[in-house]
Amino acid sequence: MVQSAVLGFPRMGVNRDLKKATEAYWAGNLSQADLLAEAKRLRLAHWKIQKDAGVDIIPSNDFALYDQVLSHIQDFGAVPERYSNAGLDRVDEYFAMGRGHQKGGVDVPSLEMVKWFDSNYHYVKPTLQDNQTFKLTENPKAVVEFLEAKEAGINTRPVLLGPVSFLHLGKADRGQSVNPIDLLDKLLPVYEELLTKLKEAGAETVQIDEPVLVFDLPQKTKAAFKPAYEKFASLASKIPSLVFTTYFGDIVHNIDLLPKDIYAVHIDLVRNPEQLETVLGALGPKTALSVGVVDGRNIWKTNLKRAIEIAETAIQKLGKDRVIVATSSSLLHTPHTLASEKKLDPEIADWFSFASEKAVEIAIIAKAVTEGPASVREALEANAKSLNARATSKRTNNPQVKERQSKIAPSDYNRKSEFPSRIAQQQKKLNLPLFPTTTIGSFPQTKEIRVQRNKFTKGEITEAQYDKFIEQEIDSNVKIQDELDLDVYVHGEPERNDMVQYFGERLDGYAFTTHAWVQSYGSRCVRPPIIVGDISRPAPMTVKESKYAVSVSKKPMKGMLTGPVTCLRWSFPRDDVHQSVQAEQLALALRDEVIDLEKAGIDVIQVDEPALREGLPLRSGKEREAYLDWAVKAFRLSTVGVEDSTQIHSHFCYSEFQDFFHAIAALDADVLSIENSKSDSKLLSVFVDEAYPRHIGPGVYDIHSPRVPSEQEIKDRIEEMLQYLKPEQLWINPDCGLKTRQWKETKEALVNLVNAAKFFRAKYAK
Numbered sequence: 001m002v003q004s005a006v007l008g009f010p011r012m013g014v015n016r017d018l019k020k021a022t023e024a025y026w027a028g029n030l031s032q033a034d035l036l037a038e039a040k041r042l043r044l045a046h047w048k049i050q051k052d053a054g055v056d057i058i059p060s061n062d063f064a065l066y067d068q069v070l071s072h073i074q075d076f077g078a079v080p081e082r083y084s085n086a087g088l089d090r091v092d093e094y095f096a097m098g099r100g101h102q103k104g105g106v107d108v109p110s111l112e113m114v115k116w117f118d119s120n121y122h123y124v125k126p127t128l129q130d131n132q133t134f135k136l137t138e139n140p141k142a143v144v145e146f147l148e149a150k151e152a153g154i155n156t157r158p159v160l161l162g163p164v165s166f167l168h169l170g171k172a173d174r175g176q177s178v179n180p181i182d183l184l185d186k187l188l189p190v191y192e193e194l195l196t197k198l199k200e201a202g203a204e205t206v207q208i209d210e211p212v213l214v215f216d217l218p219q220k221t222k223a224a225f226k227p228a229y230e231k232f233a234s235l236a237s238k239i240p241s242l243v244f245t246t247y248f249g250d251i252v253h254n255i256d257l258l259p260k261d262i263y264a265v266h267i268d269l270v271r272n273p274e275q276l277e278t279v280l281g282a283l284g285p286k287t288a289l290s291v292g293v294v295d296g297r298n299i300w301k302t303n304l305k306r307a308i309e310i311a312e313t314a315i316q317k318l319g320k321d322r323v324i325v326a327t328s329s330s331l332l333h334t335p336h337t338l339a340s341e342k343k344l345d346p347e348i349a350d351w352f353s354f355a356s357e358k359a360v361e362i363a364i365i366a367k368a369v370t371e372g373p374a375s376v377r378e379a380l381e382a383n384a385k386s387l388n389a390r391a392t393s394k395r396t397n398n399p400q401v402k403e404r405q406s407k408i409a410p411s412d413y414n415r416k417s418e419f420p421s422r423i424a425q426q427q428k429k430l431n432l433p434l435f436p437t438t439t440i441g442s443f444p445q446t447k448e449i450r451v452q453r454n455k456f457t458k459g460e461i462t463e464a465q466y467d468k469f470i471e472q473e474i475d476s477n478v479k480i481q482d483e484l485d486l487d488v489y490v491h492g493e494p495e496r497n498d499m500v501q502y503f504g505e506r507l508d509g510y511a512f513t514t515h516a517w518v519q520s521y522g523s524r525c526v527r528p529p530i531i532v533g534d535i536s537r538p539a540p541m542t543v544k545e546s547k548y549a550v551s552v553s554k555k556p557m558k559g560m561l562t563g564p565v566t567c568l569r570w571s572f573p574r575d576d577v578h579q580s581v582q583a584e585q586l587a588l589a590l591r592d593e594v595i596d597l598e599k600a601g602i603d604v605i606q607v608d609e610p611a612l613r614e615g616l617p618l619r620s621g622k623e624r625e626a627y628l629d630w631a632v633k634a635f636r637l638s639t640v641g642v643e644d645s646t647q648i649h650s651h652f653c654y655s656e657f658q659d660f661f662h663a664i665a666a667l668d669a670d671v672l673s674i675e676n677s678k679s680d681s682k683l684l685s686v687f688v689d690e691a692y693p694r695h696i697g698p699g700v701y702d703i704h705s706p707r708v709p710s711e712q713e714i715k716d717r718i719e720e721m722l723q724y725l726k727p728e729q730l731w732i733n734p735d736c737g738l739k740t741r742q743w744k745e746t747k748e749a750l751v752n753l754v755n756a757a758k759f760f761r762a763k764y765a766k
């Protein structure tokens with residue numbers, strides 16, 4: 001029989017219950033016991049959904065209160081001393097690493113958090129010491145949660161991040177020089193102990209994730225697979241059978257590293273269906289193959305017929321007992337259930353499948369290949385009908401958009417003049433001091449803002465009332481910036497629910513949801529809008545608010561847009577046209593918006609591209625070059641339509657940029673702000689190597705944490721930056737927008753930021 005498997009399920013719950021519980025706990029409004037009880041309730045609910053869907057292999061330990069990698073850090077005893085010595089209990093120590101802790105005499109920033117492969121999920125980086133040791137915690141989460149499910153009558157497959165990936169995704173702590181992969185020998189005994197405990201608890205199989213296999217790996221990392229998996233093979237009688245799991249890419253270039261003596265291997269056949277043949281040829285003589293045929297990263301209904309064909313190809317070679325059908329990756333990246341979407345046009349809703357629906361799909365596929373297609377005939381017919389309806393729908397095709405795309409000329413990608421001439425004209429208009437201070441766009445999204453927006457969405461207040469409220473928020477933001485004495489203002493984005501969703505809701509070609517939340521990091525979620533057809537802009541999207549903001553501000557006010565690549569990456573994209581086509585359509589829409597903002601008297605326009613890096617194909621080579629070409633073009637297409645005297649800013653965060661800076665430079669933005677504060681000075685050295693000519697503000701403090709940086713800390717940062725950058729090109733700003741912060745800490749931090757900038761201004765004025 002062919003079994004069906006889910007690799008991981010979203011953990012927030014149908015109504016973002018986990019978000020609400022953790023945030024209430026942090027605010028002191030929920031006890032730790034109640035938080036843990038809520039987490040348990042959610043785990044049970046999610047196992048039950050999968051069981052009821054007919055899934056054979058249900059994951060456990062895919063849950064985490066904040067992040068699954070962070071859970072491994074804690075369970076493996078890899079907690080840096082600044083946290084373990086802080087006198088916090090386990091739960092608070094865990095959150096301190098995730099989000100920092102500044103309370104009760106403890107003051108520690110969070111660990112670095114970065115993108116999980118090319119997704120919009122973020123993980124906490126294992127942060128390791130030269131003299132690192134590991135020790136398995138007494139009650140490892142994987143065992144506890146396995147037993148919890150067992151008690152509820154559900155036999156699960158625990159998920160672990162494998163040792164090679166755990167180390168490869170980690171880094172040496174500040175001031176340390178250890179190469180994490182050198183710690184393998186010290187780490188393996190912890191896995192041995194944990195796997196043994198899982199076996200004792202009754203686990204028959206374990207999903208061991210080694211997604212780093214999809215990267216181009218350094219020799220040392222490559223060399224780590226063999227000893228690690230030979231060791232596990234030698235323990236075979238003591239530990240569960242292992243499913244060596246990869247996703248988000250192909251493993252053909254690392255095929256030699258695949259363990260032969262292992263129970264099963266999982267590959268992502270949604271992303272890279274062509275790798276099937278090579279992997280089939282490389283499996284060990286007894287190894288089973290788990291074929292990832294239901295997309296864990298997007299919301300389109302699975303083409304069941306195609307998925308079945310892929311599974312059949314594997315079955316022909318291996319037989320039914322050696323094939324598992326599975327989701328391509330964890331379903332963490334998809335929303336909980338389509339059933340919550342009461343407002344979607346039924347024609348469009350019929351094209352989608354969220355996590356709960358995907359669980360059903362995977363069970364259908366397994367049944368089809370086990371018992372034959374006749375056993376699921378109705379489901380297959382309905383699926384074919386729905387796919388056909390989408391393929392032929394008028395809603396996906398807009399000839400005017402295509403016509404405009406066909407007329408793009410080479411000159412549409414270039415500013416009128418080069419940077420030196422532009423900046424002189426801009427400075428004449430803006431008259432900014434040395435070390436200009438600014439923020440990245442958003443100010444705290446207060447409870448009051450959310451409540452008002454919610455009322456407006458529900459029709460409880462009128463549009464005029466809501467607009468008035470937004471204007472008052474802008475007034476207040478301007479006044480606060482007056483008091484802080486910042487140099488370039490922002491309106492604060494109070495009208496925006498999210499920097500991508502907001503635009504999705506204003507563009508034709510998009511569908512958007514009411515409940516389709518996906519975890520981005522910690523308790524933070526996004527509701528990615530869905531690109532269903534050709535994109536165009538029916539009307540200006542941000543001009544009203546920006547124009548108002550300029551009218552009440554005596555200093556330069558930045559217009560604020562989300563760039564084409566970020567709009568694309570943080571939406572659920574179409575899977576029926578290439579992403580470059582979608583990015584170009586977005587770019588044309590944004591180009592019109594940029595020009596409209598300029599016409600409305602906005603002299604500084606920021607076009608954010610925080611997701612530019614995330615879209616980079618995971619491996620170097622032709623694909624990467626092609627991506628960079630269309631991504632950079634899309635940004636330029638959207639921004640270059642302005643006069644020289646209009647200053648274009650762009651912003652980048654949530655990624656490691658050192659290896660990517662040439663692409664950012666190619667955008668030709670006049671001013672860049674880049675997240676920098678957590679990733680030591682690696683980023684800064686790039687500016688020297690690249691001899692970066694334009695203006696730039698590497699972030700001077702981390703905004704993910706409520707912790708307030710001292711003036712001295714900020715001065716130290718600036719001092720460090722001045723070793724790499726000229727005073728004339730340096731801007732002073734935080735790492736990113738402040739929407740997730742409270743006003744109290746925001747003001748305190750910005751007071752320190754402005755004072756630090758003024759200190760250097762005075763110093764360099766002499």
Ligand SMILES: Nc1nc2c(c(=O)[nH]1)N[C@@H](CNc1ccc(C(=O)N[C@@H](CCC(=O)N[C@@H](CCC(=O)N[C@@H](CCC(=O)O)C(=O)O)C(=O)O)C(=O)O)cc1)CN2
Pocket residue numbers: 120445447450451453454496497498499500501520521523524525526527570654739740
């Ligand atoms: N799309 C996206 N991806 C991103 C980022 C980003 O800003 N956007 N930033 C980076 C980090 N990721 C982030 C992701 C989310 C948030 C974030 O702040 N999310 C908010 C939700 C934002 C939102 O859509 N808010 C809506 C809905 C708010 C809400 O919860 N409303 C209540 C009702 C109101 C109330 O009573 O509070 C409800 O619907 O139940 C709004 O403001 O309108 C959250 O989780 O809290 C921040 C950073 C990388 N990826």
Ligand SMILES: [Zn+2]
Pocket residue numbers: 440610651652653654735736737
């Ligand atoms: Zn940002």
